[in-house]
Amino acid sequence: MSDTPRRKIPEAALGRLPVYLRILVDLSAEGTGQVSSEQLAELAAVNAAKVRKDLSYLGTYGTRGVGYDVQFLTYQIQRELGLNQSWPVVIVGAGNLGQALANFTGISERGFHIVGVVDKDESKIGSLVGGVRVKHADELAQIVLSKSVSIGIIATPAQQAQDAADALVRAGIGSIMNFAPTVLSVPRGVNVRKVDLALELQILSYYEQRRNNGLRSVPTGEQSGPVSA
Amino acid sequence: MSDTPRRKIPEAALGRLPVYLRILVDLSAEGTGQVSSEQLAELAAVNAAKVRKDLSYLGTYGTRGVGYDVQFLTYQIQRELGLNQSWPVVIVGAGNLGQALANFTGISERGFHIVGVVDKDESKIGSLVGGVRVKHADELAQIVLSKSVSIGIIATPAQQAQDAADALVRAGIGSIMNFAPTVLSVPRGVNVRKVDLALELQILSYYEQRRNNGLRSVPTGEQSGPVSA
DNA sequence: TGATGTGAACCCATTCACAGCC
DNA sequence: GGCTGTGAATGGGTTCACATCA
Secondary structure (H helix, E strand, O other): OOOOOOOOOOHHHHHHHHHHHHHHHHHHHOOOOEEOHHHHHHHHOOOHHHHHHHHHOOOOOEEOOOEEEHHHHHHHHHHHHOOOOOEEEEEEOOOHHHHHHHHOHHHHHOOEEEEEEEEOOHHHOOOEEOOEEEEEHHHHHHHHHHOOOOEEEEOOOHHHHHHHHHHHHHOOOOEEEEOOOOOOOOOOOOEEEEOOHHHHHHHHHHHHHHHHHHHOOOOOOOOOOOOOO | OOOOOOOOOOHHHHHHHHHHHHHHHHHHHOOOOEEOHHHHHHHHOOOHHHHHHHHHOOOOOEEOOOEEEHHHHHHHHHHHHOOOOOEEEEEEOOOHHHHHHHHOHHHHHOOEEEEEEEEOOHHHOOOEEOOEEEEEHHHHHHHHHHOOOOEEEEOOOHHHHHHHHHHHHHHOOOEEEEOOOOOOOOOOOOEEEEOOHHHHHHHHHHHHHHHHHHHOOOOOOOOOOOOOO
């Protein structure tokens, strides 16, 4: 009803909205004003029917016989994703990854800004990463509270990830992005997303192994191959 | 057949195998020899039936009434994922992210090793990251060939990601992990996986927005956010 | 006419529930 | 008795195909 759909979007469709969004922003930069589901599908490397169904969860924003207005659709997706506000984010862990994340311009360009980076390691405290000074992990709660942070990023080693999660939850954070290779245990209601590099590589490894089995011999000399008693 | 299942594992199940694997490795380190589907499920935060079905794709490796042998199951998962060999990996892009990835110990600890890092930026060439010297992007094909690399990681800015992909494919690589916020276009048969930080954050943002809507005052229909002035 | 929006069909993934084996 | 392995049931996601409307 009305034009603010509060029904929830299926997880799978939700995961594609940011992809469409980015494409729309690019199209807009090129001066494109209208786009069809077919074109969007092409650019996002998915099926056109899927695009239409995904977008239909937002509301009825297309024009039959014409397509979608790029600007308008951009706005609607942003609003639905909550990107019409800039979310303050705190990063736990100032190692390689934490620093890379803090310095990653894509974050601030897309609706988020880093308001704090904390670490337990005294030698890192005080250094400047991503425009903020690294503070001690003990100050986490204080930062979360004073800056009304609701999204936390865990970029610690695996051993400290659960502690970091606990601290974030205790501080009142509602959503966690976990870069540590651990399954976090958090109370019901806290959103967690996991990004795991090694895990993704291992999946690639599986497909690559299959590719090679049909085509060529084993890539590395390391070992005799997948089969061989 | 029989003992070596060459049928392909469903994508969804495949994505969970590395999670089980990591848990098994941890269990083994603690000296645990046997594990039940129930315990594994608990640790992986999934349903026990799912664990059993997932593992059943590998073969019949459990013992009814007892559970799974940790060592043996570990080996079987590793073998199925192709992790009984160490895959050489090349990284394109030596910026913040590329450096963080190259220095990430989790990679080398889990069946992969970095054999090359390339960049177009002259100022980066020659510097040492992750134990290897950064070379010019022109040398990519030569590295891929001489080291039999089949997995490439794209850690460039969005604008250069497609070029990087093209170069990797031309050099004969079969699998690509894409960290750039772009939908890559590659020939059929090349495996691509995308890891997109901003995209994941935007999904969190959606859930966080919904959380706030039910619980606290809305971050204001228009903006003003959780912070407000 | 041309492209959206969507019921219906299809397909894959998850979960159930129990037969089978230790 | 206990726990795995798996058919069968369920549920979600994708795709089809067409009614609908600018």
